[in-house]
Amino acid sequence: MEYTHFMASAEAYPDRSGNQKQAVGYVWAAGGVALATGGFWLVRSYLDKGQASLLYLPVAIACALRFGFGPAVLGAVLSFLCWDFFFLPPFGTFVVTDPKDWLSLFVFLLAAITTAQLASRAREQTQQARAREAEIATLFQASEALSREIGADSLLVALAQRLQVLCRASRCLVFRRASGGLRLVAAGRLGPPPSDAEAETIRRAAEAACEHRQVIGFGTSRTLWAKALVAANTAPSTLGVYVPLQAEAGPVGVLHVGPRTDGQPFSGSDERLILTLANHAAVAIARADLAAQAAQAEALREADALKDSLLSLVSHELRTPLAAIKVSASGLLQPDSSWEEAARQEALRAINREADRLSTVVSNLLDLSRLEAGAWRPHKDWCDLAEVAGTALDRLPPPDAARITLNAAPDLPLIRADYAQIALVLTNLLENALKYTPAGSPIRLGLQPAQMGQDEAPSGVTVRVRDFGAGLTPGEEERLFDRFYRGVRHEGGSIHGTGLGLALCRAIVQAHGGRIWAANAPAGETAGAVFSVFLPKEDAA
Template sequence: MALMPRGELRIYLGAAPGVGKTYTMLEEAHRRAERGTDVVIALVETHGRKHTAAMLGDLEVVPRRAMDHRGATFTEMDLDAVLARRPGIAVVDELAHTNVPGSRNAKRWQDVQELLDAGISVLTTVNVQHLESLNDVVARITGAQQRETVPDGFVRAAEQVELVDMTPEALRRRMAHGNVYRPEKIDAALGNYFRTGNLTALRELALLWLADKVDDQLGRYRTDHAIDSTWETRERVVVALTGGPEGDTLIRRAWRIAARTKGADLMAVHVARSDGLAGADPAALARQRVLVESLGGSYHQVVGADIPQALLDFARGANATQIVLGASSRGRFARLFAAGVGVTTIARSGSIDVHLVPHERAGQGRRRGPLPAALSRRRRAAGFAAALLGLPLLVALLKLGPHLSLTNNILLFLAAVVGVALIGGLWPALIAAVGGSVILNWFFTPPLGRFSIAEVQNLLALAVFVAVAVAVSWVVDTAARKTRQAAQASADAQTLATVAGSVLRGERPLMALLDRLRETFALDSVTLLDGDTVVAGVGQQLCATPAEADVEVKADGDLTVLLRGRILEASDRRIVEAFAAQAAVALKQERLATEAAAAKPLAEANRLRTALLAAVSHDLRTPLAAATAAVAGLRSPDIQLDDTDREELLATTEESLDRLDRLVANLLDMSRLQAGALGIAVIEVGAEEVVPRALDEIGPGGRQVRVHVPDDLPPLRADPGLLERVLVNLVGNALRYSPPGQPPVITGSSHGGIIELRVIDHGPGIPHDRWDDVFLPFQRLGDRDNHTGVGLGLALSRGLTEAMGGTLTPDETPGGGLTMIVALPAGEPA
């Protein structure tokens, strides 16, 4: 029996509700139906949107299944009915929906999976905030936690994912026109989840997530079709690092190449041989990794015996377009025998561009350290002893024993040479091979007792003996060396992995590094010295000078790591150098963080002091000058004033003194806020009590303001006097910028235990990138009259609101203008 083919899944992805996912999905359903495909509506949520409901048209709709839960009736998709109907395509809206308890599946995406397994293709919708991998990110951006999620793997496995896109401005206009939510929900939605900044961030998340899926699809296609050539969908620059000092130059050059194209990727790769850290400077690699990551790139390490091939395999696997290499440091003599990594890479690169970058060490020859010994000294000594004692013993046994042919004698001596190689390695085995050939010639090859050979075949046999003995000795020695190097590399990797884990988990990376170094090598103490100053240390009896240490390792610049407890082997010292390099980086980061933390309040205080002097000197002088002039006019005996003039001067004096009083009050309140000494008495108060008092305090201008606060609005928790001050400042600003005939509006709404009071104006507004600036003290953004206050109003209003446990945030008024939203906790409903 043939297996039923699985249905195809097409998902319409949106950045937010209201972008038109369901509408677009229904358009596709109609197109499929017109082409003769059997299409049914398994479940579509119109949410009362008339345009979406009209798109259902004459498509067949499978009736929903009613379910009772906790005394209420809910409807869900009737999965069994859809399976029994067996359409070609089922339209299933809201993929992330959680089914009513008692349903066969907990999630709707699991219902869709059953439809696909039954061979039914599905059209469905999902928003980016419901993707499992982005759920926490969206919550931080919007402040709203989404409880319904879909596994990313299920969405990525879809045959088609189509982004239904809409600009934030267009979506907000659609909402303002009532095309998404009911009228009573529009203000709250626009002021919270559907802020322009939120929508912009969600849109970018959706685009980036879809771009990653497209990149995955491209990678699978290239793999399935065995495509090795580079497809230049975007620039990817790979820089090859050897661990040498030229690495910094190469990284910066590669970054400049990548920076020429927007969105290009920078990847650094180090090809490690099978010799652990013997082929590279771990300290240099550690510094270069930090440099790459600070420039926005990524660091990779691969293992390969053929460095050019390993590098090209990595580049082709990453679909890289360019490779940056350092010019060969091999000398001229060495280049006669091998072309070098750069030339070989260029010859094999194909469509990948290769850049050879000159540096200071180019052509100067490599400085290699001595190869590590394959075996220990004890093993080598035992090998020499076996060669010097074993060969005479073998001669005695052959002379005293039965007579054997020359061939048998050669085989026995060959076995002895192999045994010496297994015990002591190459050099004892070479001595045994040479000595064995001499002994065979003297004692067992005719003419005996002479260093001459009578027959050509005996000469050939001895030559083969020497060649095989040397070859076997070399193989045994090489295998022993590789085994030791592999063990050393494994130990090095394990140590460095443990170091990385401890540093990532620790709150203080520097101390974690030093402590891990002490534990790894069983040291008494580890000290980090900057010049002659002890910066940090762990353990007992820290070293104050290099003379007190058993081991001294240079880290970076004047930084030195001092170890006390034992002398380290050369292989261990390389690991300590890696520790030291990371310690230097960690110290720099801690110092930068400390300096930034110390400088921030100083810079802020200096900025505030400068702004205060500039603003107060101006704003104190203006009302003082007006009041002084008015009082002088009243007191002057040379000026004859009638009652009207006298009233005008008195009014000017009173207005100027009121401005001074408000200025001083704001300054005192701001200083109390910053000192934490402002007295606050939070109680439950109704908006209908506070708003009229604030408008009365404003004066004649307050009577122009329109108020739309519902009668059933719950009370809010606030200090009535402070809330009144906040509203006076906000309404005063709104009146200042409102055009004639469009007075400010105050609205109130409640949702989720929060009461929001909105002060809405239709003035010129403020650019989004300056919204945070309006709350900085002594800022007057876009004032048409620069003689109206020191710019403390909004800063003080936000401070007072937050002191009462609320928030003050700006938003864009649909149609133009600025909306200030005061959000405070709701009290108990009356």
């Protein structure tokens, strides 16, 4: 996520040192006076000797407004000298013969310097107001970002970039405390990255600030400053500022702001902004840590619930068929048993049936685990879904298959899918419908093209399994596809089930980019449930 409203661009705050600005200002002042003098010289015959002084004032004022007081004073002095040399008799010398001209010269110089000072002060006040406005906007945007629960890492990156620009810092880094020490999580985007040696120096100084829980760089005590210098093995001029990010439980990181690019110390406004944004960064990290702890606790709770469900499954769905197999096998192995052939065959069928039930449970568990781990990815190829439905019907016992009516549209498009996985989805949906509906009641399996628009080609296929059972309990339509969940109406009932079949269906359908959902039959129709699956066509690339 980008936060362009929260970041200032480098063009809005040009990174030019104070010495460079002053040099440009002095050159501009000298050039401006020279140009003004040349222009006045061309029209000197139309000017009174006193009028030239008034025309030099704009040069000094422009220098003050653009470059500050120093270049403005230079412009005033040069204007003073040029007016004397070129426009006061005797021309071409600095000699002044008329006392009135002396008075005019010094009044001009005083007026020019005073005007330049006032203009320079107005310029500084304007700059301070703009800086304060930017500072307030930054703090407001940081608070707004915190209130909107933006991710901690994104917020820290935005804070670092904004702070580096506003303070004209050579770098701005945010470290987050981790089990192995401090970890860099955000950096300003201006300037080259630090070298390996500089990075090690910064890390050591940051660790010193975090360990002592004190700011290094703003009113740092001599003892702590010395410890930081020794730890960082560097000079004070290159150390910068290190602010520990204090939370209620202790420091959660360190904010490092490198020295200013113009070589000047940080101003009071800079210090206030750095400390305030450090508090915002600490709040963001602390809140992210709390959210991570809450997520971990929720994951542990879900794992505990899953463990209970698995234990319930093992105790019932695995132990029950094992007990039946054990009883039948033990009876058949008795040496003195006098079983009739029909009874013996029934016992063998029971063993086979319960073994199949065990195999289904284990297979569903393994298939679901493989899907969720990404180890059973679909191998897609063009499939005729009507043919897949026929395969699913063939897997059912003949009496159950006889209850199912297949209605496939003649214009059914081919889809790209894993044949075996989709056949497993249809088999599980049909077995679920057979299990939870009265014996002998019909079940309808429908296959229809899914249209994106009235005149557009089909985008896929929709599968619907409609039964005429008791229907679904309102509110459980989504939960039916959770692992180990069984319908409310059948909890503790005589119907066997693990709650894995529909979960496996959802995992397979989602792996194909499709969607599966359940609902009760529409109002006005016979009661029952409708399970629907949408599978995309996926045109060949």
